[in-house]
Amino acid sequence: xxxxxxxxxxxxxxxxxxxxxxxxxxxxYWGVHGPGAGFFPFWLGVAxxxxxxxxxxxxxxxxxxxxxxxxxxxxxxxxxxxxxxSALFVALVPVLGMTLATAxxxxxxxxxxxxxxxxxxxxxxxxxxxxxxxxxTWWLGVPFPIGVLGF
Amino acid sequence: MDVFANLALGFSIALTPFNIFMAMVGVVLGTLxxxxxxxxxxxxxxxxxxxxxxxxxxxxxxxLAALYAGTMYGGTITSVLIxxxxxxxxxxxxxxxxxxxxQGRAGAALGIAALGSFAAGTVGVxxxxxxxxxxxxxxLSFGPPETFALMLxxxxxxxxLTGEHALKGYISMxxxxxxxxxxxxxxxxxxxxxxxxxxxxxxxxxxPVAIGLFGMGEVLAGAEEPGTGQILNARYGLRDVWxxxxxxxxxxxxxxxxxxxxxxxxxxxxxxxxxxxxLAYTVERKVSRHPEEFGHGAIEGVAGPESANNAASAGxxxxxxxxxxxxxxxxxxxxxxxxxxGLRPGPLLFEKNPDFVWGLIASQxxxxxxxxILNIAFIPLFVRALxxxxxxxxxxxxxxxxxxxxxxxxxxxxVGQMLVFGVLGYGMKKLGYSPAALTLALVLGxxxxxALRQSLIISESGVLILFQRPISAVLTTLALLAVAVxxxxxxxxxxxxxxx
Numbered sequence: 152x153x154x155x156x157x158x159x160x161x162x163x164x165x166x167x168x169x170x171x172x173x174x175x176x177x178x179x180y181w182g183v184h185g186p187g188a189g190f191f192p193f194w195l196g197v198a199x200x201x202x203x204x205x206x207x208x209x210x211x212x213x214x215x216x217x218x219x220x221x222x223x224x225x226x227x228x229x230x231x232x233x234x235x236x237s238a239l240f241v242a243l244v245p246v247l248g249m250t251l252a253t254a255x256x257x258x259x260x261x262x263x264x265x266x267x268x269x270x271x272x273x274x275x276x277x278x279x280x281x282x283x284x285x286x287x288t289w290w291l292g293v294p295f296p297i298g299v300l301g302f
Numbered sequence: 303m304d305v306f307a308n309l310a311l312g313f314s315i316a317l318t319p320f321n322i323f324m325a326m327v328g329v330v331l332g333t334l335x336x337x338x339x340x341x342x343x344x345x346x347x348x349x350x351x352x353x354x355x356x357x358x359x360x361x362x363x364x365x366l367a368a369l370y371a372g373t374m375y376g377g378t379i380t381s382v383l384i385x386x387x388x389x390x391x392x393x394x395x396x397x398x399x400x401x402x403x404x405q406g407r408a409g410a411a412l413g414i415a416a417l418g419s420f421a422a423g424t425v426g427v428x429x430x431x432x433x434x435x436x437x438x439x440x441x442l443s444f445g446p447p448e449t450f451a452l453m454l455x456x457x458x459x460x461x462x463l464t465g466e467h468a469l470k471g472y473i474s475m476x477x478x479x480x481x482x483x484x485x486x487x488x489x490x491x492x493x494x495x496x497x498x499x500x501x502x503x504x505x506x507x508x509x510p511v512a513i514g515l516f517g518m519g520e521v522l523a524g525a526e527e528p529g530t531g532q533i534l535n536a537r538y539g540l541r542d543v544w545x546x547x548x549x550x551x552x553x554x555x556x557x558x559x560x561x562x563x564x565x566x567x568x569x570x571x572x573x574x575x576x577x578x579x580x581l582a583y584t585v586e587r588k589v590s591r592h593p594e595e596f597g598h599g600a601i602e603g604v605a606g607p608e609s610a611n612n613a614a615s616a617g618x619x620x621x622x623x624x625x626x627x628x629x630x631x632x633x634x635x636x637x638x639x640x641x642x643x644g645l646r647p648g649p650l651l652f653e654k655n656p657d658f659v660w661g662l663i664a665s666q667x668x669x670x671x672x673x674x675i676l677n678i679a680f681i682p683l684f685v686r687a688l689x690x691x692x693x694x695x696x697x698x699x700x701x702x703x704x705x706x707x708x709x710x711x712x713x714x715x716x717v718g719q720m721l722v723f724g725v726l727g728y729g730m731k732k733l734g735y736s737p738a739a740l741t742l743a744l745v746l747g748x749x750x751x752x753a754l755r756q757s758l759i760i761s762e763s764g765v766l767i768l769f770q771r772p773i774s775a776v777l778t779t780l781a782l783l784a785v786a787v788x789x790x791x792x793x794x795x796x797x798x799x800x801x802x
Binding site: 159240267 | 489
């Protein structure tokens with residue numbers, strides 16, 4: 152975690168400086184009536200620079216590496232699969248519609264990541280997609296995206 | 303009496319069939335969410351917020367507040383039976399609750415927790431009812447400098463108490479404030495930090511951020527490894543659950559102490575139910591005549607903290623309703639909900655929306671009564687729900703995160719934001735930053751900026767106006783101390799090692 156802290160502190164420092172610079176350059180710091188749109192953001196940027204600098208100093212001088220924070224091989228794969236599947240789900244919604252995309256996402260994760268039997272995976276997927284439709288579309292009137300198949 | 307007339311109004315609202323139904327939905331879901339590990343009160347409230355948009359705000363807050371109270375009850379079940387806290391306010395219950403369960407006294411542990419929670423929750427609502435109008439009346443005299451100072455204090459104390467690492471907490475807070483600047487400036491109308499993207503003109507939406515950080519982020523943290531957990535078998539007949547005379551004698555005062563302590567801690571900005579439960583446990587061990595039993599199944603170690611967390615969840619409502627400053631991460635998300643329903647939290651809420659405030663207060667009595675019955679008579683049902691494996695629950699929560707963030711304004715853009723903040727929330731959690739501080743800052747940012755700019759406009763001595771008025775001087779000083787003390791301590795560590 153020590154390396155992550157050092158890199159993080161340096162990035163935050165740069166971000167704070169950029170944020171304050173944008174505020175000072177692009178927005179009014181002090182207008183005719185008092186503080187303008189750039190006033191508060193400028194000081195937020197300065198605050199982040201100060202905090203990140205303190206953080207950087209303490210991270211650089213820390214001798215022990217601290218606990219590991221990134222998951223190991225197996226955990227990292229699971230994490231990647233879950234994030235990737237969620238992103239794919241969102242990308243598929245405009246094409247397949249919310250209901251079908253939901254069912255596919257659940258079958259995929261339950262069957263292939265968690266290793267549940269087909270009946271369990273299909274049952275949970277169909278029941279959830281139906282319940283989701285009932286709550287949001289039927290009860291709350293949220294217009295879910297409709298896919299090429301018409302639902 | 304003012305209070306009684308208002309309470310009568312409150313009950314006339316809370317006891318309509320639809321609102322009773324919403325309270326019921328809230329307590330059942332809350333107990334479940336509290337009991338299931340990996341999802342707690344903050345994620346519960348964030349995930350259910352989208353469901354409330356279609357209903358009147360009063361019904362929405364009744365459901366969310368009932369859910370919040372329910373999670374405090376439900377978390378106990380998991381702590382006692384699996385030795386894994388269902389939510390963070392029940393962490394300390396694992397110590398003695400699980401030991402009691404190993405000794406075959408799981409029923410007694412759950413029973414005393416439910417009774418203590420009921421007593422504490424009810425007294426908490428009485429105190430909430432008596433205290434809030436007074437506080438609101440006092441706060442009506444606040445001008446922009448006092449408002450800004452109060453927000454500063456709320457932000458700094460929440461931040462100081464929720465993160466493991468003080469500097470990372472304040473960094474998270476400043477990042478939240480920075481995010482809240484995105485979009486149109488309310489005073490000048492200038493667009494800020496939009497990067498030329500049209501969707502950014504409306505700013506960073508609260509709901510996708512809250513669902514991402516607390517729903518998706520928690521799920522990702524749990525997704526790394528397949529979950530396990532052995533559920534202890536126990537008997538939950540009324541006779542097993544109802545405390546014996548000895549249990550009662552030992553727990554009575556623990557419940558009283560937990561209630562008082564919990565409420566006070568809950569009202570203070572920043573310190574919510576979790577801190578209250580830890581303090582209560584410490585107090586019980588200190589005052590006990592047999593401290594050696596703690597850690598080996600002392601019933602006071604369950605009764606005290608479980609009462610404290612319920613009293614604190616009621617106490618946390620006080621600053622949220624009267625001052626617009628949330629006392630805990632969960633009330634911060636509720637506050638975001640209030641704003642989305644179009645209400646302005648703060649002292650005027652009591653004058654302008656009495657039906658909302660008093661309906662909520664009255665419904666809390668109803669919810670506590672429902673929870674007592676639920677948690678004495680229906681424990682086996684919730685235990686059965688715990689057998690739902692995390693491997694099925696996890697994908698379901700993701701589906702709920704996605705549909706929930708979509709449903710606010712029917713835009714996939716919001717879902718994308720939610721996913722980004724989900725990954726960010728995972729990283730923040732892993733690296734010790736504070737998602738709660740970021741969320742609170744995102745909610746309070748625009749209000750704090752406006753209060754500060756108004757203060758500077760009326761001021762003749764610049765920023766010193768914050769120190770020229772007595773109330774704002776005290777609040778600002780406290781806020782500055784809240785930042786300075788931990789930051790100096792954190793930053794001084796390395797200097798000392800250089801000199802040595």
